Amino acid sequence: MNTPSNLKYTKSDEWFDPASGAMGITDYAQSQLSDIVFVEILVDEGDTVEVGKAIASVESVKASAEIYAAAAGKVTAVNKDLSQKPETLNSDPYGAAWMIKVEGGKTGEVMDAAAYEKYCAERTN
Amino acid sequence: MANATTAPKIVEPTVFDLSSPGRKGVSFPDPDVPRAKLPESMLRKDLPLPELAEVDVVRHYMHLSKFNYSVDGGYYPLGSCTMKYNPKINEDTCRLPGFLFTHPLQPIETVQGNLALMYQLQEWLKEISGFAAVTLQPAAGAHGEFTGVLIMRAYHKSRGDSKRVKMLIPDSAHGTNPASSGMIGLQVVQIPSDARGNVDLKALKEQCDDTVVGMMLTNPNTLGLFDEHIEEVIKLVHDCGGLMYGDGANLNALLGIVRPGDLGFDVMHFNLHKTFSVPHGGGGPGSGPVGVVAHLADFLPEPLVGILEEATDDEPPLFGFIKPAKSIGRMKAFHGHFGGGHVRAFTYIAMHGPDGLKDISQYAVLNANYLLARLRKTYHVPFDRICMHEFVAEGQFAGSDVRALDIAKRLMDYNFHPPTNYFPLIVHEALMIEPTETENKDTLDAFADALIKIADEAKTQPDLLHNAPSTTQFGRMDEVKAARELVLCCWLPEDYAEKV
Numbered sequence: 001m002n003t004p005s006n007l008k009y010t011k012s013d014e015w016f017d018p019a020s021g022a023m024g025i026t027d028y029a030q031s032q033l034s035d036i037v038f039v040e041i042l043v044d045e046g047d048t049v050e051v052g053k054a055i056a057s058v059e060s061v062k063a064s065a066e067i068y069a070a071a072a073g074k075v076t077a078v079n080k081d082l083s084q085k086p087e088t089l090n091s092d093p094y095g096a097a098w099m100i101k102v103e104g105g106k107t108g109e110v111m112d113a114a115a116y117e118k119y120c121a122e123r124t125n
Numbered sequence: 126m127a128n129a130t131t132a133p134k135i136v137e138p139t140v141f142d143l144s145s146p147g148r149k150g151v152s153f154p155d156p157d158v159p160r161a162k163l164p165e166s167m168l169r170k171d172l173p174l175p176e177l178a179e180v181d182v183v184r185h186y187m188h189l190s191k192f193n194y195s196v197d198g199g200y201y202p203l204g205s206c207t208m209k210y211n212p213k214i215n216e217d218t219c220r221l222p223g224f225l226f227t228h229p230l231q232p233i234e235t236v237q238g239n240l241a242l243m244y245q246l247q248e249w250l251k252e253i254s255g256f257a258a259v260t261l262q263p264a265a266g267a268h269g270e271f272t273g274v275l276i277m278r279a280y281h282k283s284r285g286d287s288k289r290v291k292m293l294i295p296d297s298a299h300g301t302n303p304a305s306s307g308m309i310g311l312q313v314v315q316i317p318s319d320a321r322g323n324v325d326l327k328a329l330k331e332q333c334d335d336t337v338v339g340m341m342l343t344n345p346n347t348l349g350l351f352d353e354h355i356e357e358v359i360k361l362v363h364d365c366g367g368l369m370y371g372d373g374a375n376l377n378a379l380l381g382i383v384r385p386g387d388l389g390f391d392v393m394h395f396n397l398h399k400t401f402s403v404p405h406g407g408g409g410p411g412s413g414p415v416g417v418v419a420h421l422a423d424f425l426p427e428p429l430v431g432i433l434e435e436a437t438d439d440e441p442p443l444f445g446f447i448k449p450a451k452s453i454g455r456m457k458a459f460h461g462h463f464g465g466g467h468v469r470a471f472t473y474i475a476m477h478g479p480d481g482l483k484d485i486s487q488y489a490v491l492n493a494n495y496l497l498a499r500l501r502k503t504y505h506v507p508f509d510r511i512c513m514h515e516f517v518a519e520g521q522f523a524g525s526d527v528r529a530l531d532i533a534k535r536l537m538d539y540n541f542h543p544p545t546n547y548f549p550l551i552v553h554e555a556l557m558i559e560p561t562e563t564e565n566k567d568t569l570d571a572f573a574d575a576l577i578k579i580a581d582e583a584k585t586q587p588d589l590l591h592n593a594p595s596t597t598q599f600g601r602m603d604e605v606k607a608a609r610e611l612v613l614c615c616w617l618p619e620d621y622a623e624k625v
Contacts, residue, residue: 037608061604062547086609124553
């Protein structure tokens, strides 16, 4: 499992990059969902998101899931290409599959990479 | 089975492929009035309807029907769906001419038999569930949920209580629960499960406040477990002014044993197409009556079937339609799925009687526990305690890349319908197994043997599972491609003109 050390992680398996303000879903999340076939970003540029509010809806062949904001702030960018290429969430969850970027980026309860890895390991067993 | 793997597979062409110009299935007699000429501008030549003889059509659909799997053809342990055998006497009763040839707009004096049946079914469902009133109108389960949640909202509104916007729903719930609440505009709050598969009481307490419309709970839940704190859960919701919605999907575990109305539920839908042997799958017919406690009865959809004139010594009662005082209105044109749902369910209840219904639930629970006992050493069962009518196992093994989907597909090679998989979401690689009361011990043993053998194959020949099924008409479908490339026809609409 890939868990970049520069990111922050939520219990509901989203990541947040404090440097760029980007957020998305984790490698663990994409592997649990398996092949992702649909993604819809639910917010627009200029919207203000709060921690825990749904920012996207994702569907795989197994399940559908709401993706929640890992940090609060004003939305400065939305990854518009993602809905055309939902498989990017499987292949590059921390890179090309970022979902939105926010300004300000105030996080709620988040974990660092080591704590998140431990949290995932506990759930797999 | 050995033969089936080597036998050549026949691909059935579509009716369009089978079409040949000039073939006819029906010959119309000559008209006895002069034939009118249609205006040239209204004649079209671009309608590529298939041309076939009657025998071609019959054989085509006969072939296709042989590819189907049905509960008449074999064991169907599809968890949460209660795929019980549908007794054939239901097919006789729903085709009785008195039921078959009536119309919902007939004067009530001419359909007293139909109305008497609906009235009696309402009464029986009340008795079975412990509710004060029942509507037969909703078309199926999720429509029943939608009806029930509208009633809950109408109740709060009628009391001037407009702050309530939250619906509490456990993480083990059927997806229809949040969908029904969401459609009404309520805010869905997910409540986690505890380590024993019950509603997490602490998490529930935190959410119970004066903004709660109610809670939607399936009991036994989708893990097949009866909530050990059900009375406490209901009390917490009631204490904050909320109403308790029961999802009746799993009622097959409770008949004659526990009544949801007695437990404290306020509203519940029944799935006549699960518990009461109305056939389902493939889209219909479904039937989702809703029962409510006395203080919600005034909000039921109109009309209900009632007695307009009491019986006398000489005359039977006059049945007709009544409108509840604060009705939420109609949920469906006419009166629900009468022949498809009500007559069949009535037949089933009448045939079994109170003791027979209790037997049904006891055997459904016994069968599930028998299978659980046979399989728990081979498959990890994460919430492993005495189950009700179903249980959920994990379709994965340590050190193996075999997944629940592979196991489910491999079961098809053993001529069993796969169990529900990847639901509920709180179990990894879930395999949700509901045997129902239908199956005898021989069938249950054959199914358990197959699953145990498959677990062994997963170790020794995993590719057998990865490539399964190999004995069916079609092998493993590419579900990812089907979901990503939404092309539903042989050609795209924009190419249509070029094709013809």
